[in-house]
Amino acid sequence: MAEYMISTDTSCDFPYEYVQQHQLPLVTLFYSIDDVMGPDGSPTLENLKSFYNKMRQGAPTKTQQASIEDTEKLFRTILSKGVDLLHIAFSSGLSGTANAARLAAETLKEEFPDRKIMVVDSLCASMGQGLLVDSAIRMKEAGKSIEEVAQWLEENIPHLCHLFTVEDLKYLQRGGRISKTTALVGTMIGIKPVLHVDDEGKLVPLAKVRGRKQSLQALVDRMEQQIGSYRDSKQRIFISHGDCEEDARYVAELVKQRFGYEDFMISFIGPTIGSHAGPGTVALFFMGEKR
The missing domain is CATH 3.40.50.10170 (Rossmann fold)
Structure with a gap:
């Protein structure tokens, strides 16, 4: 070879x-x-x-x-x-x-x-x-x-699932992911979006959740919907964050409690992605039935 x-x-x-x-x-x-x-x-x-x-x-x-x-x-x-x-x-x-x-x-x-x-x-x-x-x-x-x-x-x-949530909508608005009006209204009422990367490799919104803790929990709820037959696999779970390690570890603990996974890699989101997502972003990655 x-x-x-x-x-x-x-x-x-x-x-x-x-x-x-x-x-x-x-x-x-x-x-x-x-x-x-x-x-x-x-x-x-x-x-x-x-x-x-x-x-x-x-x-x-x-x-x-x-x-x-x-x-x-x-x-x-x-x-x-x-x-x-x-x-x-x-x-x-x-x-x-x-x-x-x-x-x-x-x-x-x-x-x-x-x-x-x-x-x-x-x-x-x-x-x-x-x-x-x-x-x-x-x-x-x-x-x-x-x-x-x-x-x-x-x-x-096609089975590699991405789930993101952000703390501040203005960075998505700057990057053209959401409108200025959506960002303004969402910020006023505490809306936190859940986004994913679709089959074409594009970042698109999935859901809207009110409150930070609820948005972190929503990542794991959405994981449950997507993981399917991969649930029983001994996979390594990846989590990245925009300088909010405590929140990333909170998500890891939720995943561990719900699915029993023990193997995690947690890392900072680098400047390329962080420039568009902003501080406070948490992203969860795993193998699932579909994106």
Whole structure:
């Protein structure tokens, strides 16, 4: 079996320690806050807290997808080692990063005709993408071939469920996810939306809940509706948060009580996703019957 490497991009929101432990190559997306541009690349805890504190103080943010040139550079570094490449990209429904990866791969196939270059559009975001990458890494460590892992990914992407709730509607409004009127009225009466990533990899609203605690509980209620036959699987549950770890751990405890799961990965939402969702976002990821 030919040797291969797995890569992804920085929107997967893995903790720095995980990236280092698995020597995981990352294509870098960029963000700016207060008009200062920087890379979104497994930032330190201190930098993440600073980012969210600035957002709370009203600092404007922007994001920038990974370029074809940067993607090509990373791919070339990997392929030059004489190994094949499986790249798992941020959802094409939310960013042009997956398309940049495909274009980079096509260019490099001429330069490395003997190497396999596979690009998988995760149709996922944040640690939903991370869950896929983690599964791929574990399959590789178990001896699965690049083709077997790629096939598993394509078959299971439709079963990777994302559930989000946000604390402040203004960030969704800034990103065009909801109207200014909806944000204003929702804020006045304490509405907290529950959103998900659909089969096209786009972020769409699912429900409206009144109150923060109720919105966190609604994530787990919705999980019960979606998990189906995956309920009895021994899966790892992923939770990411916008500088609200206590709320993320509250959701983890609810999931543990209701489903009996013990294996959790909890991490910060990085600046790429956090710029659009804002401080106080909590996201829950798991394998289910349908998205």
